[in-house]
Amino acid sequence: MKRTFLITLLVVAVAAIGFAAPVKVTMWYAQTGIYSQTLLDIAAEFNKLHEGEIEVEAVYTGNYQDTMQKLLAALVAGDVPTLAQIEQSRIGQFVDGGAFQDLNYFIDKDPEFKATLDDFWPRFIQANTYEQGLLGFPLNCSTPLMYINxxxxxxxxxxxxxxxxxxxxxxxxxxxxxxxxxxxxxxxxxxxxxxxxxxxxxxxxxxxxxxxxxxxxxxxxxxxxxxxxxxx
CATH class of the missing domain: 3.40.190.10 (Periplasmic binding protein-like II)
Known part of the structure; x- marks a missing residue:
């Protein structure tokens, strides 16, 4: 009887592991049009690759200013998203408030990804690096162009x-x-x-x-x- 009961417990435990909910990642973004669709496509591809393990939920939170205000409110409420797209010049108060996670913590645990950091233009990485460490990655960087008539x-x-x-x-x-x-x-x-x-x-x-x-x-x-x- 004890052995049967133990086996039953093991089966239940395995079943629980098999049906564990995937890790939920919430990502706030401020892009629209073709830019948002590209981001959504990347998230969908990631979810398919990690089906049952990690699920990214992309949430449009308005333009840069709207997203920043919502993020500030979420910070006060203690309910922030996992990731957020913020226009770089607006992040000072988040940096001063220690709201960002140093990404080097994760990068150092992933040698394969760390070896690809040179794929990023160094100036973009430098622009996201502060005393607290690497606080973000360049998602989209505007480039001025001159058009002629x-x-x-x-x-x-x-x-x-x-x-x-x-x-x-x-x-x-x-x-x-x-x-x-x-x-x-x-x-x-x-x-x-x-x-x-x-x-x-x-x-x-x-x-x-x-x-x-x-x-x-x-x-x-x-x-x-x-x-x-x-x-x-």
Whole structure:
């Protein structure tokens, strides 16, 4: 009787292990359109590969600002998601609050993955590394592009197959296109904060020192950048 009872217990234990619920991973994301679909496809592929073991639930939480506000509220409530997509410039208060897990803790336990870190552009890894360690991975990184209006180029006597390659050439082309009329402008100046940073960097300037202790917004290089983009 005892042996039969023991075997029954073992069978029940094995059955319980076999039907254990998969580990649930909640991921908040702020992308839309083709970007969100790519992310959802990756999550679906991961779930299929780890079926019965790990299940990723991707939850759209609004734009960057909406997601950040929801994450702050979740942090206060003590009910945060496993993963969250946050625009990098908005994470200061999370870093100061110690809200992020140092990913090196997991990376060091996975030599195979650790060997692939060089697949990431080093600057992106550096941008996600703070005193507390590696706090995130680059999911999507915006890249500014310059588009030209081929018709306007032709009308202004410019070659659309040989677009400007330097800021000096951009300025010269913009001046020439402007001669086509008062309501025509040679260059549309983007004013998003990350674009302003790019302009400064391309002129050799910095916004803040590497140690984060000194503002460099009034450096000669930064002033030169703004002077250039104010040229008439």
């Amino acid at each position: 081929r018709d306007l180029f032709k009308q202004a006597g410019l070659d659309p197959d040989n677009p400007p390659k330097t800021w000096t050439e951009v300025y010269a082309a913009a001046k020439q296109i402007k001669t086509l009329g008062e309501d025509i402008f040679g260059y549309r100046f983007g004013i998003d904060d990350w674009l302003l940073e790019a302009y400064i960097w391309q002129f050799g300037g910095q916004i803040i020192s590497e140690d984060g202790e000194e503002m460099l917004i009034y450096s000669p290089e930064t002033v030169a950048a703004w002077n250039f983009f104010q040229k008439g």
